[in-house]
Amino acid sequence: MVKKHFKKTKYDVLVIGGGPSGLIASGRAAENGRSVVLLEKNNILGKKLLISGGGRCNITNNKHDARILVESYREKPAELFSLFYRFNVQDTLDFFLKRGLDTKLEAEDRLFPITEKALSVQEVLIEYAKKEGVQINLNSEVVTIGYSESKKEFTVQTQTVEYISESLIISTGGLSRPDTGSTGDGFSWAQSLGHTVNEDSSALVPVALKGQWFKELSGTTLEYVEIGIWQKNKKLHKSKGRVLLTHFGMTGPTIINMSSKIADALKNGPVELSIDFLPSVSEPDLKEQLTEVIELHRNKEIASLLKGYFSKKMIPLFLKEIGINHKTPGHSITKENRKSILRALKGLKFAVKGLLGKDKAIISGGGVKIKEIDFKTMESRIIPKLYIVGDMLDINRPSGGYSLQLCWSTGYVAGDNA
Ligand SMILES: Cc1cc2nc3c(=O)[nH]c(=O)nc-3n(C[C@H](O)[C@H](O)[C@H](O)COP(=O)(O)OP(=O)(O)OC[C@H]3O[C@@H](n4cnc5c(N)ncnc54)[C@H](O)[C@@H]3O)c2cc1C
Structure with missing residues (x-):
């Protein structure tokens, strides 16, 4: 067998993966x-x-109190206190502001860059790493890693280069x-170095629905609705917020955060999702409003009477879904029609086809067991x-925004200690 000859290079710190956590970690180590x-x-x-x-x-x-922030992580791991004590939400905001990127606050305390562009965030991170002198090697896929206990150093190989590093x-x-x-390469390396990698238990994924309605409305955002999870005519769970309709069904923060509950329910049989389009208006109030509008404008088409509730594009599709012609004048809307409009406004139901695969997830659950990491430094408790x-x-x-906060905190703290 011909032995490969690698170009050898040595660094104090080697970082594999140029996502948000790797970029901030490398910049901090170089700083x-x-x-x-x-x-x-x-190549980017x-x-x-x-x-x-x-x-x-x-x-x-925007949760500046570490106790409140930790509460938002499902298992509320105590390790996160050590982490956020070292790099918290305010540190994140300061980090970006110091580099010219301010943020804006939106619903549910979510913070976005003022430019509303992820590109601005990427640019700040790249500039940080470059300015601090990080050697960035693109198109460099790591294929193997090893650790020598005697030499106390790591060996990392790409197809052409062998790197040696202390950290x-x-x-x-x-x-x-x-x-x-993100193909999970790091998990097998972590395992080969003695770490435990827990299986995925709760991916945050979009939901596929049966039917056509949402297909024609793909790309429409429902800014504030209440989604209900139903099984055998019983409401199991509900949640309010923003929902995005797509060609396959629904996604957006509210749906994604409900996906593990939907997955649990699906284990017990068919599941339906309901949409309450007006969660802040009670059913009796809505009934009164609707009756009044229809009575007052008896010659107008029902589509135009529903303008206050939906976007123009949605009205005919909503009415079609409940079997009412959108051109029907107010005076021809029967009591039964009115009831079905009201019922649909407060809980239009769709059968769930299934959850999208993990590959489509925002976050795939599972990963390296956190007990094996010292969160004061992000150093492994197994390999120094x-x-x-x-x-x-x-x-x-x-x-x-909780995933990226973890990237900023874990990355910065690791870079600080590496
Ligand atoms: C559609 C979508 C929307 C999201 N929106 C948000 C949001 O708004 N807010 C939020 O907080 N979180 C969000 N997330 C989650 C967030 O993007 C992730 O938590 C974050 O990107 C994780 O960063 P990371 O640095 O750990 O890994 P990644 O971003 O996954 O980066 C890992 C990097 O490692 C590289 N890599 C992998 N294997 C190798 C190898 N063998 N050799 C060399 N390089 C390798 C990859 O190419 C990749 O660039 C979203 C996720 C998705 C999918």
């Missing part, structure tokens, strides 16, 4: 005077970051959206000078 190389297999950095928050990037969540930061992400480069950050970690979190 501390370490020689740092960042290896990214794509932060590919997933660029599609985050629908291209607008929900940077973090290693793995930031290769989870398993969601493999098209962005090995750091594991970002989506690689098994931390169950909802949508709302």
Whole structure:
């Protein structure tokens, strides 16, 4: 067998994966005077970051009190206190503001860059890493990693280069959206180095529905609705917020955060989702409003009478769904028609076809067991000078900027200590 001859290079710190956590980690390590190389297999950095928050990037969540912030992570891991004590939401905001990027607050305490562009976030991170002197190597897919206990160093190989480093930061992400480069490579390396990788238990995924209605409305956002999960005519759960209709069904923060409950219900049989289009108006009030509008404008088409409730595009499709011609004048709307409009406004139902695969998830659950990491430094408790950050970690979190906050905190703290 012909032995491969690698070009050899040595650095203090080697970072694998140029997503948000790897970028901030490499920049911070270099800022501390370490020689740092960042290896990214794509030809660009932060590919997933660029599609985050629908291209607008929900940077973090405006919860400055660590106790309240930790409460938002499903299992409320105590480890996060150590982490947020070292780098918290305010530190995130300061980090970006110091580099010229302010943020804006939106519903549910979500913070977005003022430019509303994920690209601005990516640019700040790349500039940070470059300015601090990180050697960024694109198109550099790591194929193997090893650790020598005697030499206390890591060996990392791409197809052509062998790198040696004193510290290693793995930031290769989870398993969601493999098209962005996150193919879970880091998990097998972590396992080979002795870490436990927990299985995915609760991916946050969009929901596929039966029927046509949403297909024609693909791209429409319902700004504030209440979604109900139904099984055998019983409402199991409800949640209010923003929903995005797509060609396959529904997505958006409210749906994504309900997906594990929908998955649980599906184990017991068919599930329906209901949409209450006007959650802040009670049914009796809506009944009164609707009756009054119809009585007052008896010669107008029902479609124009519903203008206050829906977008123009939605009205005929909504009426079609409940079997009413949108051109029907108010005086021909029967009591039964009125009842079905009211029922549909307060709870139009759709049968669930299933959940989209993990590859379409915002966050794939599972990852490296957090008990095996010291959250004061993000160093492995198994291999010294090995750091594991970002989506690689098994931390169950909802949508709302909580994932990226983990990337900023774990990345920065790892970079600080590597
Ligand atoms: C559609 C979508 C929208 C989202 N929106 C938000 C949001 O608005 N707010 C929020 O907080 N979170 C959001 N998230 C989650 C967020 O994007 C992730 O938590 C975050 O990107 C994780 O960062 P990371 O650095 O850990 O990993 P990743 O961003 O996954 O980056 C890992 C990098 O490692 C590289 N890599 C992998 N294997 C190798 C290898 N063998 N060699 C070299 N490089 C390798 C990959 O190419 C990739 O660039 C969203 C996710 C998705 C999919």
